[in-house]
Amino acid sequence: MSETFLDTLDEQGPAPAEAAKPAASLHEGLLVALRDFIVEGNLADGARVPERALCERFNISRTPLREALKVLAAEGLIELLPNRGARVRELSPEDVRELFDVMGGLEALAGRLACERISEAEFAEIERMHHDMYRFYLRRDMHGYFHCNQAIHQSIVAAAGNATLAATYASLAGRIRRVRYSANLAKDRDRWGEAMREHETILDALRRRAGSELSDILFLHLRNKRKAAQATAG
Amino acid sequence: MSETFLDTLDEQGPAPAEAAKPAASLHEGLLVALRDFIVEGNLADGARVPERALCERFNISRTPLREALKVLAAEGLIELLPNRGARVRELSPEDVRELFDVMGGLEALAGRLACERISEAEFAEIERMHHDMYRFYLRRDMHGYFHCNQAIHQSIVAAAGNATLAATYASLAGRIRRVRYSANLAKDRDRWGEAMREHETILDALRRRAGSELSDILFLHLRNKRKAAQATAG
DNA sequence: GCCGGATATTTTGCATTCATTTTTTGGAAG
DNA sequence: CTTCCAAAAAATGAATGCAAAATATCCGGC
Numbered sequence: 001m002s003e004t005f006l007d008t009l010d011e012q013g014p015a016p017a018e019a020a021k022p023a024a025s026l027h028e029g030l031l032v033a034l035r036d037f038i039v040e041g042n043l044a045d046g047a048r049v050p051e052r053a054l055c056e057r058f059n060i061s062r063t064p065l066r067e068a069l070k071v072l073a074a075e076g077l078i079e080l081l082p083n084r085g086a087r088v089r090e091l092s093p094e095d096v097r098e099l100f101d102v103m104g105g106l107e108a109l110a111g112r113l114a115c116e117r118i119s120e121a122e123f124a125e126i127e128r129m130h131h132d133m134y135r136f137y138l139r140r141d142m143h144g145y146f147h148c149n150q151a152i153h154q155s156i157v158a159a160a161g162n163a164t165l166a167a168t169y170a171s172l173a174g175r176i177r178r179v180r181y182s183a184n185l186a187k188d189r190d191r192w193g194e195a196m197r198e199h200e201t202i203l204d205a206l207r208r209r210a211g212s213e214l215s216d217i218l219f220l221h222l223r224n225k226r227k228a229a230q231a232t233a234g
Numbered sequence: 235m236s237e238t239f240l241d242t243l244d245e246q247g248p249a250p251a252e253a254a255k256p257a258a259s260l261h262e263g264l265l266v267a268l269r270d271f272i273v274e275g276n277l278a279d280g281a282r283v284p285e286r287a288l289c290e291r292f293n294i295s296r297t298p299l300r301e302a303l304k305v306l307a308a309e310g311l312i313e314l315l316p317n318r319g320a321r322v323r324e325l326s327p328e329d330v331r332e333l334f335d336v337m338g339g340l341e342a343l344a345g346r347l348a349c350e351r352i353s354e355a356e357f358a359e360i361e362r363m364h365h366d367m368y369r370f371y372l373r374r375d376m377h378g379y380f381h382c383n384q385a386i387h388q389s390i391v392a393a394a395g396n397a398t399l400a401a402t403y404a405s406l407a408g409r410i411r412r413v414r415y416s417a418n419l420a421k422d423r424d425r426w427g428e429a430m431r432e433h434e435t436i437l438d439a440l441r442r443r444a445g446s447e448l449s450d451i452l453f454l455h456l457r458n459k460r461k462a463a464q465a466t467a468g
Numbered sequence: 469g470c471c472g473g474a475t476a477t478t479t480t481g482c483a484t485t486c487a488t489t490t491t492t493t494g495g496a497a498g
Numbered sequence: 499c500t501t502c503c504a505a506a507a508a509a510t511g512a513a514t515g516c517a518a519a520a521t522a523t524c525c526g527g528c
Binding site: 025027031063066067068070071074075076080095098099101102104105106108109112113162163164165167168172212215216219 | 261297300301302304305308309310314316329332333335336338339340342343346347396397398399401402406446449450453
């Protein structure tokens with residue numbers, strides 16, 4: 001039974017927001033599907049990316065697949081070895097350090113820009129999420145906390161009103177998603193409390209539209225997140 | 235009939251230059267060559283990217299060319315219209331605004347990281363370039379000043395010691411290179427003096443390894459650059 | 469002379485094919 | 499049993515082929 005590419009997409013299950021919009025072209029759709037396929041960990045770190053198998057999986061020929069692989073390589077998600085195919089890129093501790101810092105820089109920028117243009121409604125929404133997150137924190141609900149945390153950071157980036165920033169941020173987020181740092185707070189209760197306090201200051205600075213201050217706080221917040229991740233994972 | 239790309243291509247002279255350029259792989263070499271070809275303005279803004287002509291120009295078939303086009307589209311240098319081919323992406327004022335701000339955010343990050351790890355020798359080198367630039371400023375040597383200016387900003391990014399940051403920065407710089415020169419100080423002597431003074435404060439903050447402060451200064455420096463560019467180009 | 473529609477040409481997107489290169493397999497020597 | 503080397507098999511990188519879509523050209527009507 002041959003399954004079509006679109007059927008395969010449907011099988012992916014509950015995917016984030018962008019799954020709802022139909023793919024403008026085959027290439028674009030394949031790119032998204034393949035990126036998700038890799039980011040979600042369907043291939044082991046450093047594993048060879050099997051062209052043949054993926055062609056069958058997505059019911060396409062090698063040409064569009066290889067086009068997508070080149071793009072993913074340019075994004076840094078995989079690496080292409082001449083005549084030796086594509087491999088899922090392994091993130092060294094150095095890579096993780098770099099990614100965290102750049103993410104921190106971009107969030108710092110997002111905070112600064114958000115202070116310039118965020119509306120009261122947008123701020124109220126973030127404030128609401130913050131309170132939700134606090135409740136998760138009090139209940140020691142790690143999963144709910146983490147979800148809220150992600151949503152808040154994402155909302156700050158969105159509030160910056162800069163599509164280029166959002167795209168760059170999303171690309172780096174995809175690269176680092178394979179590193180499971182979400183569970184790290186469980187092993188470090190002190191860090192969890194500290195992170196919660198940092199979020200209080202984030203909200204406060206955003207309320208006061210203190211761009212420069214928020215920029216500093218966000219960078220240091222990410223820096224501390226990195227340190228916690230390195231301490232537990234490294 | 236509108237201007238033909240072939241005319242533009244013919245003006246370039248003999249093609250073999252790219253073929254002679256040594257490259258690890260055909261794809262990688264072609265990608266670099268094609269990116270330069272577009273960034274250097276060999277194709278008009280919004281112009282169609284002629285697959286067939288470029289294949290002849292670079293002596294390759296359509297397959298590797300199209301792979302390169304997909305990558306350049308992902309980088310934001312061109313845009314792909316379904317069934318209508320690739321076009322050189324035109325930068326709207328909004329795009330330019332976004333790019334300047336993200337560049338500012340990345341430079342702010344670079345300054346902060348540079349303060350953490352720059353060596354005395356690296357700082358001395360930047361200081362030397364700064365003094366060179368000041369001499370160009372005094373002599374009203376726009377070209378020399380601009381070159382030095384670029385080198386200083388590039389050195390700060392390099393001193394950050396973050397390859398991911400450097401790659402992201404380079405990608406955005408390529409996208410904006412077409413309009414970067416329109417931020418011409420020649421039409422705005424006041425801005426030139428202001429920029430020079432800002433560079434003094436940049437060097438001062440870097441000397442004191444004042445990361446947070448330097449971060450602010452660099453972002454605002456880019457923000458002012460953006461305003462100057464918008465004032466002269468808009 | 470200008471416009472609208474049908475046809476011819478070009479272009480695009482993808483599949484397939486072909487030449488190399490790499491990897492695996494098989495077996496003989498030590 | 500291990501090691502080395504040669505042949506087979508598979509994978510990669512790039513060229514070509516082909517159907518569909520878009521663009522250009524031509525021609526009749528107003």
